Structures are given as structure tokens and as C-alpha cells.
Amino acid sequence: MKICFATNNKKKIEEVKAALGATFTIVSLEEIGCLEELPETGDTLDHNAFQKARYVKEHYGVDCFADDTGLEVDFLAGAPGVYSGRFAGEPRSDQRNVDLLLEKMQGTENRSARFRTVIALILEGKEYSFEGIAEGEITEIRTGVGGFGYDPVFKPQGYEKTFAELSMEEKNIISHRGIAVQALSRFLK
Numbered sequence: 001m002k003i004c005f006a007t008n009n010k011k012k013i014e015e016v017k018a019a020l021g022a023t024f025t026i027v028s029l030e031e032i033g034c035l036e037e038l039p040e041t042g043d044t045l046d047h048n049a050f051q052k053a054r055y056v057k058e059h060y061g062v063d064c065f066a067d068d069t070g071l072e073v074d075f076l077a078g079a080p081g082v083y084s085g086r087f088a089g090e091p092r093s094d095q096r097n098v099d100l101l102l103e104k105m106q107g108t109e110n111r112s113a114r115f116r117t118v119i120a121l122i123l124e125g126k127e128y129s130f131e132g133i134a135e136g137e138i139t140e141i142r143t144g145v146g147g148f149g150y151d152p153v154f155k156p157q158g159y160e161k162t163f164a165e166l167s168m169e170e171k172n173i174i175s176h177r178g179i180a181v182q183a184l185s186r187f188l189k
Helices: 010-023 045-060 094-105 168-174 176-188
Strands: 002-005 025-027 064-073 112-123 126-138 154-156
Touching: 002 010, 010 025, 010 168, 010 176, 045 064, 045 112, 045 126, 064 094, 064 176, 094 126, 112 176, 126 176, 168 176
Parallel strands: 002 025, 002 064
Antiparallel strands: 064 112, 112 126, 126 154
């Protein structure tokens, strides 16, 4: 089965391809000729994921799925949430987002957080959604070089390593995106 993953984030595409395996051929936005930035103007993860998937279906006519992910930090009342990618403003910068998060959390003991991913699928004219949640905590310093985004400061529950220290295979089993992609994969199979 060939399906478009509505993202230009190469690391996300790598993770999803690894999680879905050889059963599916994942094509990127670039491969379908979509070079523009997809709209993300919603105030929820669900809204953004469906907004992106609907845009691709409407403008390019291909079945696709899109995701939106947010880091929800308890000490920050659920922020940055839907604004995780642009927490420190535009242009988007993982480095500046993590710097701002660590700055805002300096001195707090309440470091609990969760990553939440929503995947919106449009397949044969029908819409479906899948969710994955990874509970954990924000570390005080960055560790690890893998992954992207907030991975160097997010330690999943039950682990002593951050997402950035785990292999892609380990991360895909327990991560928010991995859980949502597993649900998508079960549905598609």
C-alpha cells in the first residue's frame, strides 16, 4: 500500500517508515510535489492533524495521514502543547524551544510531562484518527544526540534515558508517535 505522510520532517518520516515496516510505501510531501507549508492554525492537535491531511487530499488528491504532536508540561499548565514547534517563536528552532522550556522550569521539582500525538488519516474518502501518549518527565539538562525536538530533555516513564539516548527501535515501541503509528498500522493491515 502506498500512502502519503503529510510532513516535510525527514526524521519523522524515518521514524514512521521504521515503525510501519515494508508493508507500506510511505511517500513524503516532496514526493507528491507538495512544497508549500501546510496550514496549522488550529488550537488542538486533532484540528491541526486533520487540517493538514485535508489540505493534501483536497489539493493533491492522494490518500494520506498527518500528525500533530504536543509536549504537555504539568508545571506549565499543559504548555507548550499545540504550540510546541513554535514555543520560542518563529522561525522554528528545536534549540531555542528547549532552551526556553528549561529556562521556564528552572528550580521546579514538578517535572512531569507527556508527549501526545494525534494522527489523522484520510483513506478512500473516510476520516480516522489515532492517538498515542508517552508519560515522562523533563530532565534538567540535555542528554543524547538522537531524535529531534524535545527528545534530549524528555525521559519516558520507567526509563533512565531520554528519547534522544534511545535507539530508533526502542523509541518507536514506547513513544507517543510510535504508539499512534502502531494503531494506524493495525488499522491499515
